[in-house]
Amino acid sequence: MMEIEGLTVRFGGVVPLDGVTVRFEAGTCGLIGPNGAGKTTFFNVLSGFVAPVAGSVKAFGEDLLALAHFRRARWGLRRTFQTEQAIEELSVVDNVAMMLEHVPGSGNAAARREAAIEAIEFVGIDVDPDTKVGTLPARDRRLVEVARAVVGKPRLVLLDEPAAGLPDEETEHLGQVIRRIPEATGAQVILVEHDMTLVGACCETTAVLDFGKLIASGPTDEVLRDEQVIKAYLGTEEPA
Amino acid sequence: MGAVGTTPAPAAPSKLRSGGRRLQPNEIRGLIAIAILLVVSLAILPAILSVYWVTVLTAVAYISVTALGLNLLMGRVGLVSLGQIAVLAMGAWIFSKLSFSTSLPYPIVLVLTGLITMILGTLVGLPALRLSGLYLALITLMLAGAITIALRTMQFPNGGPGFLGNDPNSSAAVRRPAIAMSDPAFFRYTVIVCLVMFLIALWHVRGKPGHAWAAIRQSEPAALAAGVNITLYKLWAFALASFMTGVAGGLMASDVGRLYAISFPTDKSIVLLAVVLMGGIYSLWGAVIAGAFYSLLPALLDDWGLPADLLTILFGVGIIQVLLTAPGGLAQQFPRDMRNLGRLIMRLARRGSSPPDDGRAAA
Numbered sequence: 001m002m003e004i005e006g007l008t009v010r011f012g013g014v015v016p017l018d019g020v021t022v023r024f025e026a027g028t029c030g031l032i033g034p035n036g037a038g039k040t041t042f043f044n045v046l047s048g049f050v051a052p053v054a055g056s057v058k059a060f061g062e063d064l065l066a067l068a069h070f071r072r073a074r075w076g077l078r079r080t081f082q083t084e085q086a087i088e089e090l091s092v093v094d095n096v097a098m099m100l101e102h103v104p105g106s107g108n109a110a111a112r113r114e115a116a117i118e119a120i121e122f123v124g125i126d127v128d129p130d131t132k133v134g135t136l137p138a139r140d141r142r143l144v145e146v147a148r149a150v151v152g153k154p155r156l157v158l159l160d161e162p163a164a165g166l167p168d169e170e171t172e173h174l175g176q177v178i179r180r181i182p183e184a185t186g187a188q189v190i191l192v193e194h195d196m197t198l199v200g201a202c203c204e205t206t207a208v209l210d211f212g213k214l215i216a217s218g219p220t221d222e223v224l225r226d227e228q229v230i231k232a233y234l235g236t237e238e239p240a
Numbered sequence: 241m242g243a244v245g246t247t248p249a250p251a252a253p254s255k256l257r258s259g260g261r262r263l264q265p266n267e268i269r270g271l272i273a274i275a276i277l278l279v280v281s282l283a284i285l286p287a288i289l290s291v292y293w294v295t296v297l298t299a300v301a302y303i304s305v306t307a308l309g310l311n312l313l314m315g316r317v318g319l320v321s322l323g324q325i326a327v328l329a330m331g332a333w334i335f336s337k338l339s340f341s342t343s344l345p346y347p348i349v350l351v352l353t354g355l356i357t358m359i360l361g362t363l364v365g366l367p368a369l370r371l372s373g374l375y376l377a378l379i380t381l382m383l384a385g386a387i388t389i390a391l392r393t394m395q396f397p398n399g400g401p402g403f404l405g406n407d408p409n410s411s412a413a414v415r416r417p418a419i420a421m422s423d424p425a426f427f428r429y430t431v432i433v434c435l436v437m438f439l440i441a442l443w444h445v446r447g448k449p450g451h452a453w454a455a456i457r458q459s460e461p462a463a464l465a466a467g468v469n470i471t472l473y474k475l476w477a478f479a480l481a482s483f484m485t486g487v488a489g490g491l492m493a494s495d496v497g498r499l500y501a502i503s504f505p506t507d508k509s510i511v512l513l514a515v516v517l518m519g520g521i522y523s524l525w526g527a528v529i530a531g532a533f534y535s536l537l538p539a540l541l542d543d544w545g546l547p548a549d550l551l552t553i554l555f556g557v558g559i560i561q562v563l564l565t566a567p568g569g570l571a572q573q574f575p576r577d578m579r580n581l582g583r584l585i586m587r588l589a590r591r592g593s594s595p596p597d598d599g600r601a602a603a
């Protein structure tokens with residue numbers, strides 16, 4: 001469970017997050033909002049890439065912001081990026097296994113490989129695990145990134161538009177994978193997406209940002225019917 | 241919550257489960273190439289070449305290790321250093337010092353040299369924590385310049401008195417290992433030490449540091465998200481490169497015997513950068529090719545009676561070729577060319593044995 005209070009981020013005159021107070025309950029939660037609403041910035045705060053000027057983030061009762069950014073992976077924070085960032089130079093299995101190399105207690109190389117292969121199977125990448133990621137199509141790279149996010153014992157998984165640019169049937173497969181993450185790993189998932197069908201299918205609750213402010217939060221179907229939310233999306237995209 | 245309806249992704253193909261990783265075909269080819277290179281350089285070359293060429297090849301070997309340091313920094317971590325020849329000179333200085341003022345066994349002096357150079361060389365890499373690209377290149381170049389100037393005034397230890405240990409009238413040569421006093425024997429010794437350095441590099445690249453470096457090179461946010469301590473791993477890369485370059489400097493000191501500061505002009509670092517790029521920075525083989533460009537090519541040109549300036553032009557053209565058409569350098573280009581050549585020969589052979597208009601009818 002995540003409790004965010006009064007979170008504010010400033011880039012000069014831009015205020016991408018403006019006093020955001022929100023709770024994310026266990027399971028998969030959606031985070032939506034029009035372009036530039038501050039969703040990625042919110043993830044960047046959780047990752048430690050961006051320092052907020054005010055506010056606090058409690059994850060399972062712990063103060064996440066107190067940890068150095070590179071130690072958050074050890075804590076159990078995982079994420080994917082809006083522009084997919086699987087490591088091209090490395091093989092599929094090394095990409096996934098390396099997530100455990102900086103987490104003490106992940107066992108030896110063989111154990112890490114075993115865990116990586118389990119994650120690769122979990123997301124359903126059907127290629128030789130020793131293939132270089134650089135040679136894979138976009139869909140598989142996305143899945144490699146998701147496998148990186150679920151391998152081992154994640155506690156909080158942040159997915160930043162994992163379905164962007166994927167055709168419908170791939171998105172459906174991805175949705176099945178995302179839905180199984182909390183059950184399979186025990187992690188809390190926050191999903192940022194513009195594809196409302198995917199959000200509706202994966203998330204029980206959803207929060208909505210607009211210009212850095214929280215404008216709605218609650219059960220996904222109610223939120224997607226909310227008038228203010230529809231208004232915020234008008235001109236950009238209609239929620240499904 | 242969770243699994244609403246549909247079943248999970250396709251079940252695991254059994255090939256995934258079959259134990260650890262197997263050797264890939266290109267790895268097997270690599271092993272064969274290493275074996276051939278070792279047999280040729282340990283058994284054949286010292287027996288058939290004159291002392292002059294053996295000495296040239298000794299230089300190729302230790303310059304390969306110097307190039308390997310830069311190859312790792314650039315190709316694996318994405319850090320440009322123009323200070324590597326200065327680090328080599330530092331290694332040579334430290335080795336000379338230890339060689340004259342201690343009676344420690346040769347391999348220990350070599351390792352100590354590597355370790356001390358590692359500490360100093362990592363200091364040269366400190367700016368890398370804040371800078372990258374051109375700025376880092378410039379800073380390292382300036383530090384290299386400073387080291388060169390310091391060496392000019394200090395000169396190299398040659399058994400003289402005091403800490404600096406330089407006596408202008410001394411003609412004492414730096415030590416060589418007792419088992420490798422002659423030039424051919426020292427060449428073999430050098431090749432084996434260099435092989436060890438390449439294996440250390442390979443072990444790094446294949447393991448945890450290599451994975452962390454690959455992540456850093458592609459995207460620092462992605463590396464951080466994977467829990468990589470970027471500061472630590474960048475410094476580690478500089479430490480490793482400096483260690484190797486220090487060892488190479490030690491071998492160089494023993495090879496040359498009497499060292500002079502003028503043998504390490506700062507601009508040689510730029511030549512090193514050029515040959516490392518031409519050799520290819522994404523493969524450790526690139527460092528071997530770079531060593532040959534740096535040390536063998538000038539000797540060959542000299543032998544053929546061609547002017548040494550030709551090298552500058554050759555390297556210039558080589559760099560343009562790398563930048564424009566073959567970012568992987570010769571280490572990637574060469575196997576590809578060989579494959580194409582093989583295919584061409586196969587096609588010619590096939591054409592020779594079948595009627596020429598075969599298959600055109602089908603179209």
Ligand SMILES: Nc1ncnc2c1ncn2[C@@H]1O[C@H](COP(=O)(O)OP(=O)(O)OP(=O)(O)O)[C@@H](O)[C@H]1O
Nearest residue numbers: 011014016033034035036037038039040041042082
């Ligand atoms: N490093 C930065 N410096 C300055 N402004 C930034 C920076 N990063 C983001 N912004 C601005 O902050 C605002 C929020 O951006 P953010 O990327 O969080 O939006 P988003 O909700 O993820 O949008 P999208 O759906 O397009 O990904 C935007 O106005 C953006 O231009």
Ligand SMILES: [Mg+2]
Nearest residue numbers: 039040041082
């Ligand atoms: Mg975004």
